[in-house]
């Protein structure tokens with residue numbers, strides 16, 4: 001519920017594998033574009049993130065967005 005409150009473009013969290021990430025400052029830097037991230041903002045995006053087959057680079061980038069564990 002706490003994560004779900006961060007569902008805005010200027011304040012956006014996403015959950016991947018039980019970890020919370022702040023994507024607010026990453027939206028405009030996402031190679032897949034901001035819109036697809038906005039579709040998952042405030043929610044669990046694990047399945048979609050894995051479906052895309054994100055690279056190791058993408059996984060390293062997650063560390064910079066780390067907020068905490070669920």
Ligand code: HEM
Nearest residue numbers: 023031032036040045048049052053054055057058061062
């Ligand atoms: C917040 C964590 C995320 C990070 C750090 C991230 C990072 C990246 C990076 C670095 C790429 C370039 C390709 C690669 O290196 O794999 C990429 C591509 C892409 N991402 Fe993400 N991503 C995130 C979340 C998501 C989510 C939740 C979706 C939803 C489906 C998504 C959809 C895509 C798509 C569709 C591409 C492909 C773009 C293309 O090749 O034209 N990403 N992402």
